[in-house]
Amino acid sequence: MLYRFRQFLESARAWQSAIVAVPYFWLLLFFLIPFFLVLKISLAEYIVASPPFSKLIQFGEEGQMYITLIFDNFVFLWEDDLYYKTYLNSLRISIISTILCLLIGYPIAYGIARSTPTVKKILLLMVILPFWTSFLLRVYAWIGLLADQGTINDLLIGLGIIDQPIKMLYTDFAVLVGIVYTYVPFMILPLFANIERLDLTVHEAAADLGAKPFTIFRTITIPLTMPGIIAGSLLVFIPATGEFVIPDLLGGGNVLMIGRVLYSEFNLNQDWPVASTVAIVLLLLLVIPMMLYQHYQAKEAEAE
Amino acid sequence: MLCLGFAFLYIPMFLLIFYSFNASRFVPVWGGFSIKWYITLFQSEEVWNAVILSLEIAIMNATFATLLGAMAGIAMARIRRFRGRVLFSGMISAPLVMPEVITGLSLLLLFITMSELIGWPTRGITTITIAHITFSLAYVAVIVQSRLVGIDESLEEAAQDLGARPYRVLIDITVPLIAPALVAGWLLAFTLSLDDLVIASFVSGPGSNTLPMLIYSRVKLGLKPDVNALATIIILIVTIGVIIAGWILSRQEKQRLLDQQMADSEKYDFSESIR
Numbered sequence: 001m002l003y004r005f006r007q008f009l010e011s012a013r014a015w016q017s018a019i020v021a022v023p024y025f026w027l028l029l030f031f032l033i034p035f036f037l038v039l040k041i042s043l044a045e046y047i048v049a050s051p052p053f054s055k056l057i058q059f060g061e062e063g064q065m066y067i068t069l070i071f072d073n074f075v076f077l078w079e080d081d082l083y084y085k086t087y088l089n090s091l092r093i094s095i096i097s098t099i100l101c102l103l104i105g106y107p108i109a110y111g112i113a114r115s116t117p118t119v120k121k122i123l124l125l126m127v128i129l130p131f132w133t134s135f136l137l138r139v140y141a142w143i144g145l146l147a148d149q150g151t152i153n154d155l156l157i158g159l160g161i162i163d164q165p166i167k168m169l170y171t172d173f174a175v176l177v178g179i180v181y182t183y184v185p186f187m188i189l190p191l192f193a194n195i196e197r198l199d200l201t202v203h204e205a206a207a208d209l210g211a212k213p214f215t216i217f218r219t220i221t222i223p224l225t226m227p228g229i230i231a232g233s234l235l236v237f238i239p240a241t242g243e244f245v246i247p248d249l250l251g252g253g254n255v256l257m258i259g260r261v262l263y264s265e266f267n268l269n270q271d272w273p274v275a276s277t278v279a280i281v282l283l284l285l286l287v288i289p290m291m292l293y294q295h296y297q298a299k300e301a302e303a304e
Numbered sequence: 305m306l307c308l309g310f311a312f313l314y315i316p317m318f319l320l321i322f323y324s325f326n327a328s329r330f331v332p333v334w335g336g337f338s339i340k341w342y343i344t345l346f347q348s349e350e351v352w353n354a355v356i357l358s359l360e361i362a363i364m365n366a367t368f369a370t371l372l373g374a375m376a377g378i379a380m381a382r383i384r385r386f387r388g389r390v391l392f393s394g395m396i397s398a399p400l401v402m403p404e405v406i407t408g409l410s411l412l413l414l415f416i417t418m419s420e421l422i423g424w425p426t427r428g429i430t431t432i433t434i435a436h437i438t439f440s441l442a443y444v445a446v447i448v449q450s451r452l453v454g455i456d457e458s459l460e461e462a463a464q465d466l467g468a469r470p471y472r473v474l475i476d477i478t479v480p481l482i483a484p485a486l487v488a489g490w491l492l493a494f495t496l497s498l499d500d501l502v503i504a505s506f507v508s509g510p511g512s513n514t515l516p517m518l519i520y521s522r523v524k525l526g527l528k529p530d531v532n533a534l535a536t537i538i539i540l541i542v543t544i545g546v547i548i549a550g551w552i553l554s555r556q557e558k559q560r561l562l563d564q565q566m567a568d569s570e571k572y573d574f575s576e577s578i579r
Contacts, residue, residue: 015470016379020386023376023441027395030438034410037417051416104309111306123306125550130313132542135499136516137535140523141316144323147527149333151319181312235401242403244502249523259405263502266409276413279406290401297397297446 035283042276045070053273073277083278086256087285093172093247093257094240097179101236102229104180105187109228112188113195124192131185139178139249146174146250170252178246183239187232194228227296234293238286258282317539324532341533350518351534358498358515361429365436366494370486372437373444373493377485378478380445381452382460399442408506411435415507427509435507436497443496444489451485452478491549 044053058066077083112123130138145151146168153165168174198221206216222229244259251257258278266275324342328335345351376396379386386392399407415431418424425431459481463473479486501516508517522528 012464012470015474016383016386019375020379020383020392023372023379023445024388024392026372026438026441027376027392030411030414030434031395031399032391034414037413038406038410041413051420104312107305108309111309121550121554123310125546126310126313129543129546130317132495132546133317133539134516134519134535136501136519136523137320137531137538138316140519140527140531140535141320143523144319144527145316149330181316184309184313238401239403242405244405245520259403262405262409266506272413275409279409282403283406286403290398293401294394294397298393 038276038279041272042073042280043069043071044273045072046271046273051272052270070273073273074281076274077277077281082256083258083261083281086258086261087281089256090241090258091285093175093179093255094237094243097176097183097240098233098237100176100180101184101187102233105184105191105232106229108184109188109191109195113192113198127185127188127192135182136245138182139246142174142178142181142250143169146177169250170254172251172255174250175247175255175257178250179236179240179243182246183236186235190231190235191225191228194225194231198224227300231293231296231300234289234296238289238293241286242282320532320535321539324529324536326529326532329529330527341529342537345530345533345537348530350513351515354513354515354518357429357512361433361436361514362494362497364433365440365497366490368433369437369440369444369493370490373441373489374448374479374482374486376441376445377448377452377482378474380449382457382478396442396445399439400446402439404500404502405506407439408435408503411438411503412506427507428512431507431509432504432512432514435503436493436500439503440493440496443492444486447489447492448482448485451482455481 040056041053044056046052047054054068054070056067056069058068060066108127112120112127115123143150147153148165148167148169150169152168153162156162157165202220202224203216206220207213211219242259242262243257244263247255247257247260248263251260262275262278262282265271265278325337325339326334327338327340376392380393380396411431411434415425415427415434419426425434460473460477463477464470468476499516500514501520504514505517505520508514513521519531519534522531
């Protein structure tokens with residue numbers, strides 16, 4: 001028996017199963033099961049108790065089981081203008097910021113990929129460096145820049161360009177700047193990896209055949225860097241839609257975004273069922289982009 | 305365009321540093337040079353407690369996330385077929401893009417349900433660490449996987465063919481090969497944990513304020529010069545760290561190129577001598 005066990009331990013199979021099983025179990029318990037709990041609570045109703053939601057499954061006196069599914073929260077979200085507008089506004093802001101990230105990130109990624117090896121290394125480090133410093137503090141820096149008595153307004157008034165401060169903090173503009181600022185490295189890195197792999201001979205061939213630089217860019221460079229564009233855009237779009245810190249600090253109460261609504265439903269209103277419903281609907285909105293990203297990741301992993 | 309892009313990335317950070325030396329309480333108004341905000345910062349017990357708590361969580365998180373993430377990465381890169389592989393790969397890549405509010409909410413609901421059922425875990429350092437491990441391990445797994453995919457399997461197969469036991473292959477061959485990825489993964493997990501506000505605020509309990517939670521509660525009330533001082537210290541530490549890491553990496557690269565050149569020239573000599 002003991003010998004059998006030792007033999008098992010020394011077999012490749014045992015090691016392989018252990019390597020798979022441990023992280024698998026962890027992710028099932030702490031990543032997958034929690035989503036079912038959110039789904040369960042979204043089908044309950046708010047009651048004044050601890051925890052503040054009704055039970056889904058109850059047992060009668062003779063052991064009968066009652067399952068009560070309450071779809072009121074979903075109906076409530078559907079009928080209440082506030083949520084509808086908030087979801088749309090979140091999508092609008094994250095789409096605009098994804099486009100801005102692409103417009104800013106592409107030339108930077110291109111510039112880095114085309115520089116000499118030493119410069120390339122330094123510039124890459126410079127893109128990564130802000131990513132390692134505190135995200136919260138980088139958002140905070142923009143409060144000082146965008147406030148009514150902030151650096152930008154002071155500078156513009158000092159130069160005599162304007163006489164009244166421009167209202168920038170607590171507007172859509174501030175939230176867009178904040179999102180673009182913090183997420184642009186996520187756009188640059190996959191684009192850079194893609195652009196660096198480009199085969200330049202194709203460009204030369206096109207140029208030799210008389211194509212204009214813009215035509216080459218539009219018909220060759222963009223299609224060839226599409227995987228990078230898609231990966232970068234998804235890496236910006238998905239987290240930006242559910243962003244909490246940036247709309248909270250830079251948008252204040254003026255910019256409705258769903259991450260912030262979820263946070264306050266849960267932590268301030270203590271309405272767990274509605275917060276869970278908000279989360280489920282957000283997840284449904286993002287499930288297609290997330291599957292796209294997953295598909296892309298798997299393809300990328302195999303391609304290497 | 306490149307310069308403009310980098311100006312956009314760096315000017316806000318320079319301004320943070322600049323205003324940390326401002327004597328005036330009102331951040332955007334220059335009132336002369338002073339280091340008094342650094343002194344206030346170092347004297348604050350609240351700040352020190354938060355720093356220590358955050359470091360404890362970050363170190364535990366990085367260590368466990370590296371261990372679990374390495375296992376997950378090896379599984380994805382080296383084991384072609386096992387039951388539920390598709391679900392597994394989905395669970396690894398989903399945390400990378402999952403909005404933090406959803407992760408935070410769902411984990412909190414789990415922790416509450418668990419502590420009702422089995423009386424564990426108590427909300428605080430344990431729950432924050434578990435939550436951080438869960439999303440950090442995904443990052444480590446991706447790093448380890450992409451490193452392993454780039455390495456030929458023949459080394460591991462050769463060791464196996466020569467009679468090495470599976471765990472010896474793992475410890476003597478695979479782990480040294482992925483060592484750089486493990487270091488990178490550990491550092492990334494460490495930083496991710498130090499940086500997280502949203503998930504920690506969901507799952508933490510009374511009295512356990514991490515550093516980002518403390519910064520957030522202060523920043524929420526407006527601009528605070530001592531927060532600028534803290535930012536300056538963090539930026540300084542990170543910059544030094546990144547420069548050292550970059551230097552070590554470029555030295556390794558040079559060494560590798562040198563080794564390769566030597567190996568190539570030896571190969572050449574060898575072919576010469578045959579002739």
